[in-house]
Amino acid sequence: MLLKYDFTFEGLLTAVFMMYDEKIKDLQLLRPEQSQPSLFSDMEYIITDDSKASRVWKGIAKKGGVRTQQLLYRVFLSELPQMEALILSFLRVFFQTQGTVVKNPAHPLTSKLLEIQKMIGREKHRMDAFVRFMQTKEGWYVATIAPDFNVLPLNVTHFKNRYADQHWLLYDVKRNYGFFYDQEKVQEVQLALESTAPLTHHIKTFCLSEEETRFQELWKLYFDSTNITSRKNMKLHLQHVPKRYWKYLTEKQPILKK
Amino acid sequence: MNFDRIKEKLEILADAAKYDVSCASSGSTRKNKNKGLGNSSGMGICHSYTEDGRCVSLLKILLTNHCIFDCAYCVTRKSNDIKRAAFKVQEVVDLTIQFYRRNYIEGLFLSSGIFKNPDTTMERLVQVAKKLREEENFNGYIHLKSIPGASDELMREAGLYADRLSVNIEIPTEQGLKQLAPDKNREDFIKPMRKVKQEIQLYRSEKKKFRHTPVYAPAGQSTQMIIGATGESDAQIMYTSAYFYKQFRMKRVYYSGYIPISYDPRLPMIGTEVPMMRENRLYQTDWLLRFYGFDIRELLNKEHPNLDMDIDPKLSWALRNLSFFPIDINTADKQWLARIPGVGMKSVHKILTGRKHQTIRWHDLQKMGIAMNRAKYFIHCPGTPYDFKDRTSSQIKGLILGHTTSKYHKTYNGQLNLFENATTSLTLSS
Numbered sequence: 001m002l003l004k005y006d007f008t009f010e011g012l013l014t015a016v017f018m019m020y021d022e023k024i025k026d027l028q029l030l031r032p033e034q035s036q037p038s039l040f041s042d043m044e045y046i047i048t049d050d051s052k053a054s055r056v057w058k059g060i061a062k063k064g065g066v067r068t069q070q071l072l073y074r075v076f077l078s079e080l081p082q083m084e085a086l087i088l089s090f091l092r093v094f095f096q097t098q099g100t101v102v103k104n105p106a107h108p109l110t111s112k113l114l115e116i117q118k119m120i121g122r123e124k125h126r127m128d129a130f131v132r133f134m135q136t137k138e139g140w141y142v143a144t145i146a147p148d149f150n151v152l153p154l155n156v157t158h159f160k161n162r163y164a165d166q167h168w169l170l171y172d173v174k175r176n177y178g179f180f181y182d183q184e185k186v187q188e189v190q191l192a193l194e195s196t197a198p199l200t201h202h203i204k205t206f207c208l209s210e211e212e213t214r215f216q217e218l219w220k221l222y223f224d225s226t227n228i229t230s231r232k233n234m235k236l237h238l239q240h241v242p243k244r245y246w247k248y249l250t251e252k253q254p255i256l257k258k
Numbered sequence: 259m260n261f262d263r264i265k266e267k268l269e270i271l272a273d274a275a276k277y278d279v280s281c282a283s284s285g286s287t288r289k290n291k292n293k294g295l296g297n298s299s300g301m302g303i304c305h306s307y308t309e310d311g312r313c314v315s316l317l318k319i320l321l322t323n324h325c326i327f328d329c330a331y332c333v334t335r336k337s338n339d340i341k342r343a344a345f346k347v348q349e350v351v352d353l354t355i356q357f358y359r360r361n362y363i364e365g366l367f368l369s370s371g372i373f374k375n376p377d378t379t380m381e382r383l384v385q386v387a388k389k390l391r392e393e394e395n396f397n398g399y400i401h402l403k404s405i406p407g408a409s410d411e412l413m414r415e416a417g418l419y420a421d422r423l424s425v426n427i428e429i430p431t432e433q434g435l436k437q438l439a440p441d442k443n444r445e446d447f448i449k450p451m452r453k454v455k456q457e458i459q460l461y462r463s464e465k466k467k468f469r470h471t472p473v474y475a476p477a478g479q480s481t482q483m484i485i486g487a488t489g490e491s492d493a494q495i496m497y498t499s500a501y502f503y504k505q506f507r508m509k510r511v512y513y514s515g516y517i518p519i520s521y522d523p524r525l526p527m528i529g530t531e532v533p534m535m536r537e538n539r540l541y542q543t544d545w546l547l548r549f550y551g552f553d554i555r556e557l558l559n560k561e562h563p564n565l566d567m568d569i570d571p572k573l574s575w576a577l578r579n580l581s582f583f584p585i586d587i588n589t590a591d592k593q594w595l596a597r598i599p600g601v602g603m604k605s606v607h608k609i610l611t612g613r614k615h616q617t618i619r620w621h622d623l624q625k626m627g628i629a630m631n632r633a634k635y636f637i638h639c640p641g642t643p644y645d646f647k648d649r650t651s652s653q654i655k656g657l658i659l660g661h662t663t664s665k666y667h668k669t670y671n672g673q674l675n676l677f678e679n680a681t682t683s684l685t686l687s688s
Contacts, residue, residue, distance in 0.1 A: 104615035105608050106622045129303045133360045141359060158300070164293040165395075166359060183293070214261045215356050221265060222357075225272040226318060227308040230517055231532055236311025240304070250362070251306055 005046040005084075007031045009076050012084060013053035015046050016091055029084040060091075063099030071102070074120040075113050077150045086112060124151040128158050130241075132250045133168060134216075135209040140167040142207070144200045145248060146174035153179075156186050173199050216250050223251035259352060268353070270343040274323040274334050275369055278426070278482065279514045283315040283364035283399045285477040286421040294395030296358060296365070298421060302399075303364055316367040316401060317357055321345055321382055325371030329439035330522045331428065331487050334371045338520070344373075350386050351394065358398050365399030365421070366390070376407035376446075384412060387419035399477070404450035406442060413453040417475040422509070423454050426482040427502070430495045434488030437524060454479050455506050478509035485540065486533040487516040487525055492565045493558040496543055500554045503547070513540040539565040546572055549603055550596045568659060573599040576636055577651035587618050587639040600632030632658055 001024050005011040012029070019027045029046075060068055072090075075083060090109045093101045101107050105114060126147075133141035141163065145152070152172045156179050159170060164183070171178030171191065180189045193199060246252040284302030304313035322344035323334040333340070354366045368386055372379050383402050390396040402420040404413060416423055427447050429435040435444060454475060461474035481502055483495060499511045515533040518526050543565060546552040550572070557571055558564075566574045576583065576599045585594050587609060595606045608626045612618055619641035624630055634644045635654045649657075 100615070104612065106612035106616055106618065106625070111625055125303070129305050131361050135360070143361070161290050162297045163295070163359070164290050165295050211259075214259075215360065218261070218265060218268060218353070219357060219360070219362050222268055222272050222317065223306060223308065223314065225269050226276045226314060228276055228310045228312070228517060231310035231312075231515075231534065233311040234309060237307055237309050240307040240311065240313070249306060250360075 001026060001044075002028050002030060003044050003046050004030045004032065004034075006048055008048060009073060010050055010053040011046060011048040012076060012087065013056040014049050015084075016056045016088065017049075017052040018046065019088065019092075020095075027088060029088070059095070064094065064102045068094070068099070068102050071113055071117050074154070075116045077154070078116050078120055079150055080116065083116075086116075120149055120151060120154075123147055123149050124154045126245065127151055127155050130245050130248045131155075131159075131170065132248055134203060134207075135212045136203070136207045137209050138167070139209065140169060142169045142171070142203055143248075144171045144173050144203070146172065148244075150175060152177075160186055171199065216253075220251050220253075259349075264349060264353070267343045267345055267349070268319070270341050271320045271323060271345060272318065274371075275318045275320045275367070277333065277514065277517065278318060278367070278369060278403075279312070279512045280367070280401065280424060280480055280482060280510065281313050281315045281318070282401075282422070282477070282480070282510060285509060286399055287473070287476045288397050288399075288421060290397050292395060294397055295355070296396050296398035298365065298397060298399040305362055305364065315364045316399065317354055317363045317365070318367040319345070319350070319353075319369075321350065321368060321370035321379075321386070322373055323371045324373045326374070327372055327439065327441055329428070329442065330520060330524055331438050331484055331516065333519050335520075347382065347385050347389060351389050354390060354398075355394055355396065358396070363398075365401070367401040369403035370405070372405060376405045377409050377412060380405040380408035380412045380416065384416050384419065387416065391419045401477075404454065404479075406446035406450065408450050410449075410453045413450045414457055417454060417457050418472055420475055422477040422480060423450075423475050424480040424482070425451050427498075428482065428484050429488055430483045430485075430490045430498045431488065434490060437488065451479065451481070451506050458507070479506065480508055480510040480512065481506075482512040482514055484516050485513050485537055491563040492536070492540065492543075493563040495540060496547075496554055496558050499544065500547060511544065513537050513544070535567055536565075539567065539571060543571045551593050552597075569655065570599070572597070573632055573655075573658070577655055580651055580654075583636040584638040585636060587623065587637055588613055598633055598636050600629030600636075602628075 003015060003018075005015050015027065015029055018024065057069065060072065072087060075087060086109070090101075090113055093107075093109055101110055104110055127145055131143045131145060133143045136142055150172070152170060152175075155170065159168060159179075160181060163181070167180075167182055169178055169180045169189070176193075177188060177190045180187050191199070241249070241252075281304070282302055283298065286298040288297070289299045290297040302315060304315050306314040308314060320334070322342070323340070324342050324344060325332075325334045325336055328336040350366070350368065354363075357363045358365065366386075368383055370379050370383060383405070387400050387402055390400065399422075400420045401422040401424065402416050404416065404423045404425040406425060413423070425447050427444075429438060432444055435442065457474050458478065461471060464471040483498065485495065495513070502508045502511055515537040516526060517532050518528040518530050521528060543557055546557060547554055552572075552575070557575055562578075565571050569577075576597070582594075582597070585598055587595070592606060592610060595601060595609055596603060601609075605626050605628045609618060609623075612622065612626070616622075618639055620639055620643065621641065623633070623637075623639065634642070635649070635658070
């Protein structure tokens with residue numbers, strides 16, 4: 001049966017609840033933007049229900065602990081096309097085997113989930129590393145990112161622990177949302193912009209503090225001076241910093257002269 | 259801040275510091291406290307990578323490149339005609355904070371040329387760390403260089419502010435050191451190392467009694483050796499390394515291929531290739547000692563004083579000890595799984611957990627990410643398409659090398675040609 005859901009994690013868990021509650025054998029989930037592949041298959045909408053979702057969430061914890069919860073949440077954040085189908089078939093086996101399947105890394109479903117989790121972990125770690133804050137006139141530190149997967153929620157704790165004494169904003173321009181920290185708490189925010197693409201440019205042109213570009217220059221200079229030319233190894237360089245990440249990196253940008 | 263002046267200094271003092279290879283920012287336990295700046299309790303982060311492929315994790319600079327010593331292998335040696343500069347304490351503090359706030363770095367790695375005397379230099383380094391910790395409430399990572407010959411009191415103080423301390427012994431053999439740095443002696447390097455080791459031990463035992471014992475160098479100490487400057491053998495390097503791991507509880511020993519920077523006849527000529535392959539093999543050996551349960555005597559000994567360049571040290575050991583193989587994936591102990599070429603510790607772990615649930619078959623191994631091109635000659639498991647025959651080690655080596663292409667292929671070619679030339683000249687002379 002084909003069902004449409006709202007592409008939230010709670011929505012997905014609600015679907016799992018329905019799968020058992022209504023004994024749906026061949027459940028397939030569609031995201032809001034996906035069109036219906038076949039005209040004649042039945043089509044319903046899942047109404048996300050937090051209490052149903054939370055029952056499933058607790059059930060997962062009971063049989064597989066926090067690690068399984070984390071695994072599934074991370075796989076959800078991957079936004080990969082087959083993600084829903086994979087999670088549904090995994091959970092069927094998971095409940096059938098009283099949760100033991102998650103402990104077996106050689107099981108095809110578990111190994112697939114672990115593989116995706118690893119990709120997510122890598123992307124999350126890259127964001128911890130490659131985010132470059134720019135200081136604004138208000139003294140806030142702002143960074144825009146556009147990660148391959150929706151990892152921003154995973155980064156929040158790291159930045160909160162680290163930059164406890166400064167206001168910061170981390171904004172995902174690809175998904176148009178971000179997190180703002182005001183030295184007290186972190187809030188999810190959405191900027192009211194018509195188009196998000198030029199946001200980074202807008203910040204660079206209008207919002208930077210007096211000294212910001214000077215520090216960017218110093219950093220770029222440091223980056224160049226610490227390189228050992230006689231050991232040049234571009235293949236290794238690109239393996240560590242693939243070109244798609246260069247857009248974040250101050251040291252890889254031409255310096256904007258004011 | 260006078261940006262132009264800082265720029266000039268930064269260029270000189272970052273350039274001079276880049277030969278120190280340590281970039282670790284992990285292993286500390288320092289957490290953000292009182293809503294201050296920074297946190298170094300997690301894993302290390304490489305914030306960028308230079309074009310030579312090395313990671314940039316810390317702001318790595320010298321406080322000054324003025325130096326009273328004249329070590330032949332060092333760029334900042336007294337007799338070298340280069341631009342000199344010196345940072346003020348506050349300048350280093352400001353740079354660190356500003357870079358850290360922008361998420362450029364994990365912290366500071368501060369080293370220095372030795373001006374006036376070891377104690378004055380060490381004192382200045384400690385001042386920077388102290389200021390960062392006490393005035394800026396900075397909880398990022400600080401790596402300070404222990405200056406050879408610095409007093410015990412200063413070394414004690416340094417460890418209270420720094421996460422890691424290191425002294426580079428630089429030259430693996432005592433004889434080499436005499437040749438290249440006649441005004442330094444081994445004991446000067448050892449002294450601060452010994453003090454730091456004692457303080458760390460003291461901290462550990464005090465910590466058990468008093469919860470609030472001030473933390474001392476939580477990320478331990480490390481050292482570095484230059485490779486290929488004095489014609490030492492791999493065995494000499496690794497035995498020295500094993501000694502430092504054991505005697506001084508080093509967290510890491512780094513190996514840095516010598517980069518020719520001088521026309522000194524005692525050293526390799528400018529333009530000599532940096533021995534990167536050798537460096538890689540030494541690190542592999544280091545890993546085998548620390549994580550795989552190998553003893554140094556198994557890998558390097560009188561019969562094999564140097565590592566093979568064309569194959570990794572574990573494979574090389576396995577080929578010398580074929581009688582231990584094949585190893586049964588489904589029954590062997592952890593320590594034996596770890597000895598199979600092409601199987602890393604992560605795969606060992608996967609095999610161990612996986613086989614509790616099911617028999618591990620050939621295609622399971624492939625999915626675990628094991629390098630089957632090497633491992634297949636040394637294992638036994640159901641479903642293998644590989645037909646296990648009695649092969650000699652040279653046959654196996656030939657098969658493995660025939661199927662692998664290495665990024666260092668160029669380097670082997672160079673060596674092979676050299677060898678060929680040598681044989682031809684021998685035939686000619688006879």
